[in-house]
Amino acid sequence: MYELVDKELVAPDIWKIKVRAPHIAKAYKPGNFVIVLPHERGERIPLTVFDTDEENIHIVFQEVGKSTKLLGKMKVGDQIQDIMGPTGHAFPSQKFGNVVLIAGGVGAATAVPLGKHLHACGNNITIILGARSKNLVLFEKELQDISEKLIITTDDGSYGVKGFVTDALKEILSNEVVDLVLAIGPAVMMKAVSDLTRPLKVKTLVSLNSIMVCGTGMCGACRVGYKDGTVLTCIEGPELDGHMVDWNTLLPRLSMYKEEEAISLSLLDNESR
Amino acid sequence: MPLKDRIPMPEQDPKLRITNFDEVALGYTEEQALMEASRCLQCPNPTCIQGCPVNIDIKAFIGLIQEGKFTEGYYKIKEKNNFPAMTGRVCPQETQCEASCVLAKMGKPIAIGRLERFLADHEMYKPQQIETEKKNHIPVACVGTGPASLAAAANLAKKGYEVHLFEALHLPGGVLSYGIPEFRLPKKIVNHEIMLLSDLGVFIHTDVIVGKTYTLQQLRREFKSIFLGTGAGAPLLLGVPGENLNGIFTANEFLIRVNLMKAYRFPEFDTPIKKGKEVVVVGAGNVAMDAARTARRLGANVTIVYRRSRAEMPSRAEEVQHAEEEGIHMKLLTNPVAFHGKDGWVQSVEVVSMQLGSPDERGRRKPIPIEGSNYEIYCDQVIVAIGTTPNPILKYSTPELLLTPHGNIVVDEQYQTNIPGVFAGGDIVTGSATVIEALGAGKKAAIYIDKFIKGA
Numbered sequence: 034m035y036e037l038v039d040k041e042l043v044a045p046d047i048w049k050i051k052v053r054a055p056h057i058a059k060a061y062k063p064g065n066f067v068i069v070l071p072h073e074r075g076e077r078i079p080l081t082v083f084d085t086d087e088e089n090i091h092i093v094f095q096e097v098g099k100s101t102k103l104l105g106k107m108k109v110g111d112q113i114q115d116i117m118g119p120t121g122h123a124f125p126s127q128k129f130g131n132v133v134l135i136a137g138g139v140g141a142a143t144a145v146p147l148g149k150h151l152h153a154c155g156n157n158i159t160i161i162l163g164a165r166s167k168n169l170v171l172f173e174k175e176l177q178d179i180s181e182k183l184i185i186t187t188d189d190g191s192y193g194v195k196g197f198v199t200d201a202l203k204e205i206l207s208n209e210v211v212d213l214v215l216a217i218g219p220a221v222m223m224k225a226v227s228d229l230t231r232p233l234k235v236k237t238l239v240s241l242n243s244i245m246v247c248g249t250g251m252c253g254a255c256r257v258g259y260k261d262g263t264v265l266t267c268i269e270g271p272e273l274d275g276h277m278v279d280w281n282t283l284l285p286r287l288s289m290y291k292e293e294e295a296i297s298l299s300l301l302d303n304e305s306r
Numbered sequence: 307m308p309l310k311d312r313i314p315m316p317e318q319d320p321k322l323r324i325t326n327f328d329e330v331a332l333g334y335t336e337e338q339a340l341m342e343a344s345r346c347l348q349c350p351n352p353t354c355i356q357g358c359p360v361n362i363d364i365k366a367f368i369g370l371i372q373e374g375k376f377t378e379g380y381y382k383i384k385e386k387n388n389f390p391a392m393t394g395r396v397c398p399q400e401t402q403c404e405a406s407c408v409l410a411k412m413g414k415p416i417a418i419g420r421l422e423r424f425l426a427d428h429e430m431y432k433p434q435q436i437e438t439e440k441k442n443h444i445p446v447a448c449v450g451t452g453p454a455s456l457a458a459a460a461n462l463a464k465k466g467y468e469v470h471l472f473e474a475l476h477l478p479g480g481v482l483s484y485g486i487p488e489f490r491l492p493k494k495i496v497n498h499e500i501m502l503l504s505d506l507g508v509f510i511h512t513d514v515i516v517g518k519t520y521t522l523q524q525l526r527r528e529f530k531s532i533f534l535g536t537g538a539g540a541p542l543l544l545g546v547p548g549e550n551l552n553g554i555f556t557a558n559e560f561l562i563r564v565n566l567m568k569a570y571r572f573p574e575f576d577t578p579i580k581k582g583k584e585v586v587v588v589g590a591g592n593v594a595m596d597a598a599r600t601a602r603r604l605g606a607n608v609t610i611v612y613r614r615s616r617a618e619m620p621s622r623a624e625e626v627q628h629a630e631e632e633g634i635h636m637k638l639l640t641n642p643v644a645f646h647g648k649d650g651w652v653q654s655v656e657v658v659s660m661q662l663g664s665p666d667e668r669g670r671r672k673p674i675p676i677e678g679s680n681y682e683i684y685c686d687q688v689i690v691a692i693g694t695t696p697n698p699i700l701k702y703s704t705p706e707l708l709l710t711p712h713g714n715i716v717v718d719e720q721y722q723t724n725i726p727g728v729f730a731g732g733d734i735v736t737g738s739a740t741v742i743e744a745l746g747a748g749k750k751a752a753i754y755i756d757k758f759i760k761g762a
Contacts, residue, residue, distance in 0.1 A: 045466060056514075060520070076567060076576040076578075077577070100575055100576060115476040119519070120515060120517065171654075247562060252541070252559040253541040254559045254563075256543075256550060257550065263549065268699060268702075282550040286552060288581075294578075295574050298309070
């Protein structure tokens with residue numbers, strides 16, 4: 034059991050929680066994530082580690098399905114059934130040079146630790162932070178602190194530049210030398226970014242958010258077509274080469290359990306009524 | 307006097323059992339156990355014991371059943387095997403102890419596994435009387451909580467060591483928990499036999515990935531010796547086009563969802579599973595049978611596709627028989643070459659007919675595709691059960707650990723790896739094998755770990 038020691042609403046439906054897990058906090062490296070089982074009858078879901086301190090891991094998540102809604106309802110002092118981790122590859126400690134870090138929606142939560150890491154490794158970072166509208170722009174301050182330049186885009190133009198992250202990326206790519214693009218966000222966004230950089234041969238990493246069960250390379254739920262074969266996101270990722278990912282099979286896999294997710298959610302709504 | 311037949315195992319009716327996940331084999335009553343045990347000749351030079359990978363004194367425990375001494379019989383088994391309720395259920399007795407029984411020549415060997423299970427079920431919930439050596443407070447770690455590690459842990463605990471088991475998942479048991487279905491090995495029994503280890507003073511730490519949460523190097527600082535029993539957990543895929551379509555599962559994922567996460571009780575439990583109507587299972591080992599029978603219980607019409615013939619099926623004969631009784635179809639000498647789908651979901655398996663050629667290096671006749679024999683089997687779900695391979699996590703964080711080209715850990719005849727004090731056994735060393743072989747490896751490794759520590 035893992036105690037929830039603090040919680041904070043970062044944006045509508047988006048929480049930052051601190052959970053006591055000193056052993057995970059100590060082992061964590063940027064790029065790693067954790068698998069959370071909210072309660073005894075729950076499911077195992079992968080969540081982003083935003084930060085750590087001596088005792089705790091800080092997890093950021095958006096209420097989407099039943100499990101994240103249940104986590105969102107937990108109070109300080111409540112116990113989370115199980116947290117396993119850290120798992121996933123740590124991000125390489127490397128100086129790439131000029132890096133464009135693209136964060137879409139709640140992907141900003143993963144962009145912060147990776148951005149800090151890239152900054153610490155001496156990279157020049159340009160950040161494109163995208164959201165649907167102003168109230169969903171996340172972690173602007175944290176990302177500002179580590180970037181040479183921060184561009185904000187919103188779909189509705191309520192903040193920053195109106196448009197998509199790819200519009201901003203296009204402009205950068207036509208004016209500057211870019212050594213690495215790192216895209217974190219919805220799969221369709223990461224696909225669009227990869228499609229844009231592929232003909233230009235700009236190295237592009239994406240942070241995949243596959244459906245997972247075990248998180249230890251055993252089950253194969255998170256597998257994705259990659260190069261000429263298949264890799265498991267949980268142990269070979271989550272950061273993978275966007276030009277090698279078979280997006281045509283990844284995208285349908287992400288919505289494989291849409292019907293079941295709807296059943297779980299409607300039951301949860303009935304319970305809370 | 308004509309040889310009496312084996313007492314049949316009472317079983318759930320196939321028509322009923324495909325509607326539930328309750329155990330299929332119901333176990334002997336006292337009367338049935340006494341009758342079956344009475345068939346044992348108590349050979350002066352018993353051959354059955356040689357057939358047992360952990361050398362249970364089979365003659366003695368059956369003799370004790372004959373005398374009605376069930377408690378004594380149970381502890382006779384426990385001298386050599388700490389998990390009789392599990393092995394009595396899942397051991398391939400027909401190729402081990404029962405194959406070595408003198409009555410096997412007449413085709414009617416003593417039902418040793420059923421008797422083992424009878425004693426375990428009869429006694430395991432009573433207060434246990436296991437003698438252990440005085441605690442020596444020397445810490446030893448066992449990585450993984452499948453059969454190999456459990457056996458190592460039990461034997462080291464009996465020798466007085468302070469044993470810590472490390473499990474990556476949230477529940478211990480390895481393949482016993484996530485792999486073998488409830489209807490063949492109830493989780494209540496797995497939990498109970500593992501809980502008996504806690505009574506021996508073994509500590510179980512879940513949610514710990516060795517290689518990630520703690521590195522092997524960190525464990526080496528805390529523990530005098532380490533046993534690696536991490537199993538052959540990573541799923542193999544066919545590597546044919548279309549394999550990542552929705553609706554295609556590895557057997558591991560399918561079974562983990564259903565067994566470990568209890569997806570068969572969704573939405574009471576949160577983890578979902580897709581329930582197929584027409585399911586194709588690829589492979590013919592025990593895992594394939596487990597997956598097929600699980601899919602059947604979830605309501606599907608199930609077809610097993612296997613590239614060799616019936617004689618080469620690696621599964622236990624009893625599993626194949628149970629599967630067929632449950633209405634599972636077999637398409638033998640048939641091999642998938644591609645998966646076809648629509649809107650991201652699988653719709654059919656394209657297969658090719660096979661014929662058997664000359665024997666390969668292991669003596670099994672090699673399947674050869676018959677050119678131009680391709681056809682499609684329509685389905686909405688596929689489960690790929692063609693085996694597993696070692697998990698690479700430990701390798702990534704411990705590059706100094708010596709492995710075979712296939713990723714198995716290399717050990718010497720004393721189960722020691724190239725890192726002093728680090729031992730290994732079970733599937734991570736041998737590749738996929740049986741529960742009892744892994745138990746045997748863990749048990750023998752414990753002897754050498756004890757020697758290593760005492761000699762140090």
